[in-house]
Each structure stands twice: as C-alpha cells, then as structure tokens.
Amino acid sequence: MSPTFRIAEVSDVDAVRDLVFLAYRGLESRVGWTSEADLFDDERIDHAGVLAKITDPTGVVLLVATDDDSLVSCCEVVRRSADVAYFGMFAVRPSAQSGGLGRTVLAEAERYAREEFGVANMEMTVIAQRVELINWYVRRGYTRTGERRPFPYEGLVNGRALRDDLYFEVLTKQLPPA
Ligand SMILES: CC(C)(COP(=O)(O)OP(=O)(O)OC[C@H]1O[C@@H](n2cnc3c(N)ncnc32)[C@H](O)[C@@H]1OP(=O)(O)O)[C@@H](O)C(=O)NCCC(=O)NCCS
Structure with a gap:
C-alpha cells in the first residue's frame, strides 16, 4: 500500500525529533542499514x-x-532559489527500513x-564518509558533484x-518535468 504523506505542523516537533534520533544515532539506529552511530x-x-x-x-x-x-518517515524540502530545492533531515524508522x-x-x-516549488533541481549534502548512503542516492539518479562543504562541528x-x-x-539531481 502506498504511504500517505502530510506536512508537519508545530504539534509534530517532538515526534520528528525522536524519529530523527532513532534513525541516525544510538543503538537502535544500528538496526537499520545505514546510521551515524559510529560518527x-x-x-x-x-x-x-x-x-x-x-x-x-x-x-x-x-x-x-x-x-x-x-511517525515512520520524515524529510525536509526547502526552496533555495528559483531553480533549486534542498533535501534533508531524511529518516525512516529503523524497523521499517529496507522495504x-x-x-x-x-x-x-x-x-x-x-x-509546488517549480524548481528543476534537487540538491543535498551527505557526509562524504557515508559511502553506502551516497551509493544509494546515486542509484536514485543523483550525481556526485565533487563539491565539498565543511561539516558544522560547532x-x-x-x-x-x-x-x-x-x-x-x-549531490544534485535534475528533476523530471512535472
Ligand atoms: C536512508 C534511509 C532514509 C533509507 O530508507 P529505507 O526505507 O531503508 O530505503 P529503501 O528501503 O528505499 O532502500 C533500502 C536500500 O538499502 C539497501 N541496503 C540494504 N542493506 C544494505 C547494506 N547492508 N548496505 C548497503 N545497502 C543496503 C537496499 O539494497 C536498498 O537499496 P536499493 O533500493 O537501491 O536496492 C534510512 O536508511 C535511514 O533513515 N537512515 C538513517 C538516517 C540517514 O542516514 N538519513 C539520510 C541522511 S542524508
């Protein structure tokens, strides 16, 4: 069955924070196939x-x-310019991954x-050391631009x-026409 999407509201803040933590960090994130628990x-x-x-x-x-x-999944889409949107904060609950x-x-x-934004390009930044994840995006049509940006340790x-x-x-992708 295809999932139903909705746009997050202020009442969703804590649930989104908890889902992101579960998918990216700590012991439970290791249940998934890619995580930042070692980083x-x-x-x-x-x-x-x-x-x-x-x-x-x-x-x-x-x-x-x-x-x-x-919540089982979340992501953000931000209009960065007339032609580019940014994709981030992407998470799927570990127990629901790989399906x-x-x-x-x-x-x-x-x-x-x-x-909705009328842009023709999607951009994202992925930690370069996460090779398995970059390969996953490449299989979804994303191009490795070679451009590096500093990680905001602060x-x-x-x-x-x-x-x-x-x-x-x-990583960038030219989006197919609407
Ligand atoms: C990245 C993430 C959102 C993907 O969600 P998902 O529901 O697992 O994605 P899918 O089920 O569509 O795809 C699973 C893929 O994992 C691959 N996979 C499964 N086990 C794997 C492994 N051990 N190593 C590498 N790839 C693996 C599958 O082959 C499949 O890729 P394919 O469709 O190209 O064959 C999810 O893993 C996640 O929340 N990760 C933690 C947070 C994160 O890293 N977010 C992205 C930050 S940029």
Missing part, C-alpha cells in the same frame, strides 16, 4: 532545530505516519519540489563528533 555521540537535532524547519516559510517537512499516527519506503519518500520530495547538539575529518559532499 557522533550527540542528539542530532533538538526541539528548536526541528521547530525552525517546520515553521520555515520557504520549506516543508513531509511526514509518513501509521494509522495510529506514529522501499525511503525510495518512495525521496520520490515524493522530488515531486513536491517540482510541482552546531552539534549536546554531544560530540567521534571523528575530526568529516565533511559534506554535494
């Missing part, structure tokens, strides 16, 4: 960080929930960017990085 010992994002994304007038946080409204939901959510984010939430050599790689 960071922190909280990934706090209440204020999620609130800022949900209330950002230039973007949306898209959600997939179960029938009892427990194709991530692929469906990414496709919905691309459709949203194309149809922005970590209540914790620390476990490596000092992290940086982002910029």
Whole structure:
C-alpha cells in the first residue's frame, strides 16, 4: 500500500525529533542499514532545530505516519532559489527500513519540489564518509558533484563528533518535468 504523506505542523516537533534520533544515532539506529552511530555521540537535532524547519516559510517537512499516527518517515524540502530545492533531515524508522519506503519518500520530495516549488533541481549534502548512503542516492539518479562543504562541528547538539575529518559532499539531481 502506498504511504500517505502530510506536512508537519508545530504539534509534530517532538515526534520528528525522536524519529530523527532513532534513525541516525544510538543503538537502535544500528538496526537499520545505514546510521551515524559510529560518527557522533550527540542528539542530532533538538526541539528548536526541528521547530525552525517546520515553521520555515520557504520549506516543508513531509511526514509518513501509521494509522495510529506514529511517525515512520520524515524529510525536509526547502526552496533555495528559483531553480533549486534542498533535501534533508531524511529518516525512516529503523524497523521499517529496507522495504522501499525511503525510495518512495525521496520520490515524493522530488515531486513536491517540482510541482509546488517549480524548481528543476534537487540538491543535498551527505557526509562524504557515508559511502553506502551516497551509493544509494546515486542509484536514485543523483550525481556526485565533487563539491565539498565543511561539516558544522560547532552546531552539534549536546554531544560530540567521534571523528575530526568529516565533511559534506554535494549531490544534485535534475528533476523530471512535472
Ligand atoms: C536512508 C534511509 C532514509 C533509507 O530508507 P529505507 O526505507 O531503508 O530505503 P529503501 O528501503 O528505499 O532502500 C533500502 C536500500 O538499502 C539497501 N541496503 C540494504 N542493506 C544494505 C547494506 N547492508 N548496505 C548497503 N545497502 C543496503 C537496499 O539494497 C536498498 O537499496 P536499493 O533500493 O537501491 O536496492 C534510512 O536508511 C535511514 O533513515 N537512515 C538513517 C538516517 C540517514 O542516514 N538519513 C539520510 C541522511 S542524508
């Protein structure tokens, strides 16, 4: 059955923060096939960080929930310019991973960017050391641009990085016409 999407509201902030932590950090994230548990010992994002994304007038946080409204996936799509949207804060609950939901959510984010923002390109930044994840995006049509951006160590939430050599790689995709 195809998932139902909705746009996050302020009342979703804590549930989104918890889902992101579950997917990216800590023991439970290791149940999934890709995680940042070996890279960071922190909280990934706090209440204020999620609130800022949900209330950002230039973007949306898209959600997939179960029938009892427990979140299984989230992502943000932000209009960065007349022609480029940014994709981020992408998570699928570890116990729901590897079944194709991530692929469906990414496709919905691309459709949203194309149809609602009218942009022709999606951009994202992925930690360069996460090779398995970069390969997953390449299989979804993303191009490795070779552009590097510094990792914002100063922005970590209540914790620390476990490596000092992290940086982002910029991936882009030209979106199919709406
Ligand atoms: C990235 C993420 C959102 C993908 O969600 P998902 O529901 O697992 O995605 P899908 O089920 O569509 O795809 C699973 C893929 O994992 C691959 N996979 C499964 N086990 C794997 C492994 N051990 N190593 C590498 N790839 C693996 C599958 O082959 C499949 O890829 P394919 O469709 O190209 O064959 C999810 O893993 C997640 O939340 N990760 C933690 C947070 C994160 O890293 N977010 C992205 C930050 S940029």
